Amino acid sequence: MVAHLGWSRRFQVIVHMGKLDGVRNNGGSSNLPWLTNIFNMSIEKSFEGAFKRMRDRNWEKIYVLVDIHDTILKACYNDEETHQWFPYAKEALDIMSHAQQISLILWTSTYDDIIADYLKHFKENGITFDMVNINHETKNTDLSCFDKKTYFNVGIDDKFGFDVETDWEILYNYLVEGIRLGKFK
Numbered sequence: 001m002v003a004h005l006g007w008s009r010r011f012q013v014i015v016h017m018g019k020l021d022g023v024r025n026n027g028g029s030s031n032l033p034w035l036t037n038i039f040n041m042s043i044e045k046s047f048e049g050a051f052k053r054m055r056d057r058n059w060e061k062i063y064v065l066v067d068i069h070d071t072i073l074k075a076c077y078n079d080e081e082t083h084q085w086f087p088y089a090k091e092a093l094d095i096m097s098h099a100q101q102i103s104l105i106l107w108t109s110t111y112d113d114i115i116a117d118y119l120k121h122f123k124e125n126g127i128t129f130d131m132v133n134i135n136h137e138t139k140n141t142d143l144s145c146f147d148k149k150t151y152f153n154v155g156i157d158d159k160f161g162f163d164v165e166t167d168w169e170i171l172y173n174y175l176v177e178g179i180r181l182g183k184f185k
């Protein structure tokens with residue numbers, strides 16, 4: 001399973017597999033806690049922090065910004081769109097799209113007519129984005145102006161350090177477990 005990967009990625013996947021094994025065997029604590037703390041924890045930490053803030057501040061939900069190209073789908077650049085999803089992207093987005101306490105914002109530099117095609121494709125796969133590139137639901141405050149910076153709580157973008165080959169599966173498992181434990185709904 002990991003033979004085709006480089007050494008550092010192979011190590012990451014092995015660590016992640018060890019962690020999943022730990023979840024299955026003893027209800028959450030990892031077999032390799034010091035290793036899982038070093039690798040592959042950032043997307044879980046981002047969501048944990050956002051949900052904690054939501055609870056602390058009595059917000060109804062969090063906003064999750066999601067890029068398309070080289071994040072949800074493999075970028076085709078000038079070629080025809082082939083809709084190649086990264087592993088577990090569809091599953092994780094499906095959960096987030098239906099979660100009451102998550103609002104999905106599509107984050108893309110694509111032109112509007114092409115965005116419509118993407119939204120249609122996502123919808124055909126059961127995934128609905130609430131907004132595109134902007135968050136209409138946040139108001140400026142004394143300290144914060146969102147006129148030029150879209151407000152969000154978690155960003156999923158290859159350029160934000162999201163590793164599309166491994167982080168979608170980590171996120172999917174986190175979401176399934178979070179809903180099961182009642183951390184969010």
Ligand SMILES: [Mg+2]
Nearest residue numbers: 067069070158
């Ligand atoms: Mg991208």
